[in-house]
Amino acid sequence: MTRTIAIINNKGGVGKTTSCLNLGVALSLLNKKVLLVDIDPQGNLTDAFININQLQYTIKDLLEGTITDINQVIKRNVRPYIDLIPSNNLLNGTEEKLLNEMSRETILKRILEPIKNNYDYVLIDCPPSLNLIVLNSLTASSEAIIPIATEYHALTGTNTIIQTIQKVKALLNSNLRLSGVFVTKYDERTNNDREIAEAIQNNFKSLCYKTIIRTNVKIKDATNIHKSVIDLDPTSNGAMDYMSLAKEIINQEQLIGGVINNG
Amino acid sequence: MGKSFNNDVFNSDFNVDSINGLNISKEAIEENKQATTPKIDLSNINLDEVKKQLKKEKAKQDPQAELEALMQEQERLKEKQKEYETLENYTKPPTENNEEKIPYTKKTMIFKQEYLDIINGISAITNTEIKGVLNKILELGINEMKKQDNSLVEKALKNSKKQRQEKAKDLII
Numbered sequence: 001m002t003r004t005i006a007i008i009n010n011k012g013g014v015g016k017t018t019s020c021l022n023l024g025v026a027l028s029l030l031n032k033k034v035l036l037v038d039i040d041p042q043g044n045l046t047d048a049f050i051n052i053n054q055l056q057y058t059i060k061d062l063l064e065g066t067i068t069d070i071n072q073v074i075k076r077n078v079r080p081y082i083d084l085i086p087s088n089n090l091l092n093g094t095e096e097k098l099l100n101e102m103s104r105e106t107i108l109k110r111i112l113e114p115i116k117n118n119y120d121y122v123l124i125d126c127p128p129s130l131n132l133i134v135l136n137s138l139t140a141s142s143e144a145i146i147p148i149a150t151e152y153h154a155l156t157g158t159n160t161i162i163q164t165i166q167k168v169k170a171l172l173n174s175n176l177r178l179s180g181v182f183v184t185k186y187d188e189r190t191n192n193d194r195e196i197a198e199a200i201q202n203n204f205k206s207l208c209y210k211t212i213i214r215t216n217v218k219i220k221d222a223t224n225i226h227k228s229v230i231d232l233d234p235t236s237n238g239a240m241d242y243m244s245l246a247k248e249i250i251n252q253e254q255l256i257g258g259v260i261n262n263g
Numbered sequence: 264m265g266k267s268f269n270n271d272v273f274n275s276d277f278n279v280d281s282i283n284g285l286n287i288s289k290e291a292i293e294e295n296k297q298a299t300t301p302k303i304d305l306s307n308i309n310l311d312e313v314k315k316q317l318k319k320e321k322a323k324q325d326p327q328a329e330l331e332a333l334m335q336e337q338e339r340l341k342e343k344q345k346e347y348e349t350l351e352n353y354t355k356p357p358t359e360n361n362e363e364k365i366p367y368t369k370k371t372m373i374f375k376q377e378y379l380d381i382i383n384g385i386s387a388i389t390n391t392e393i394k395g396v397l398n399k400i401l402e403l404g405i406n407e408m409k410k411q412d413n414s415l416v417e418k419a420l421k422n423s424k425k426q427r428q429e430k431a432k433d434l435i436i
Binding site: 102103104105106130131132135139160164167168171172173174 | 280282285287290291294295299
């Protein structure tokens with residue numbers, strides 16, 4: 001069964017796009033067919049695979065209904081086992097246009113419906129916000145995953161996200177569940193990071209993935225050259241952490257409908 | 264963003280619930296409700312009717328088909344029993360009876376068959392005269408293996424005899 005996962009956090013710079021990219025690559029290397037959906041106007045996820053300035057159609061066209069055939073937008077095999085629905089800064093004006101649409105929260109769900117069964121995983125890279133676009137992502141998803149950076153006030157924003165997930169579950173998508181949170185940008189040498197990581201683990205308990213994404217210069221290098229850290233240096237800590245996280249996510253497949261169905 | 268939407272006083276369909284200040288459209292909520300509501304209306308189901316229907320269906324069942332199924336099951340059990348008995352023979356330790364030397368003879372048979380296959384293979388691609396020589400080697404090989412098998416059986420027999428004698432001694436004491 002296809003798992004549609006929204007990678008969500010309303011804070012910027014917590015590693016949503018980096019995680020979406022590297023998880024996508026890691027899952028594909030573990031023989032999972034992946035669709036990456038870039039729904040962030042910054043288009044950084046798209047940028048990791050193709051030139052965002054040479055895009056004829058993007059997710060914006062699908063959301064606004066100017067293109068109805070998803071095959072015209074989807075970029076096939078941007079990497080073996082990975083397809084991509086691209087985005088760029090033109091998406092910035094879309095939200096306003098959607099406000100008066102009928103059932104505007106389910107537009108993305110309807111877009112993905114005909115093709116999602118072709119994939120094992122659909123990963124949606126959400127923008128750092130909790131706007132209508134993000135509501136669309138959550139309505140189209142079966143799961144949400146929250147990356148949390150080991151930064152000051154890391155936990156304060158997560159309550160809002162969890163409340164949002166609960167409301168979406170109650171009103172728009174009863175199949176939605178929070179599959180877990182994971183710690184990013186962790187530097188074990190600092191007390192601050194150790195304390196915050198511990199607080200996150202205590203707060204979320206079994207919902208916190210065991211894998212912690214350590215801060216790693218290779219992740220930054222990879223971002224600079226628009227690549228995944230797994231492609232840049234598969235032996236680096238960053239690559240190994242994301243491979244480990246991908247395996248944890250795959251292992252959850254056995255639990256779906258059981259323990260992780262957290263109501 | 265939210266302001267322009269909230270000012271949309273003409274559209275009365277947009278209402279009620281909101282998430283993070285964004286009003287959620289009625290249609291989307293309805294869509295979700297429909298997706299989660301079971302398609303069968305349980306409130307309209309009459310249990311007595313269901314019971315009657317089930318009784319009728321049971322009565323309709325063909326007794327002949329039931330009998331056939333039972334017979335098939337019996338046959339299957341018989342087959343299983345045979346299979347079990349054969350397996351038991353193979354796993355039993357060798358005793359004095361010649362019949363129970365089956366596992367050792369079988370080993371030789373497998374060897375013979377494999378060897379014959381090799382001979383046929385070689386003679387097909389080389390001079391056919393070589394077949395005679397190879398057959399002689401096969402005979403020698405088989406005799407040698409039989410000797411080994413027999414010595415194993417003899418050893419096992421001796422051991423079991425010894426064990427029985429020791430058991431008998433224990434009983435007398």
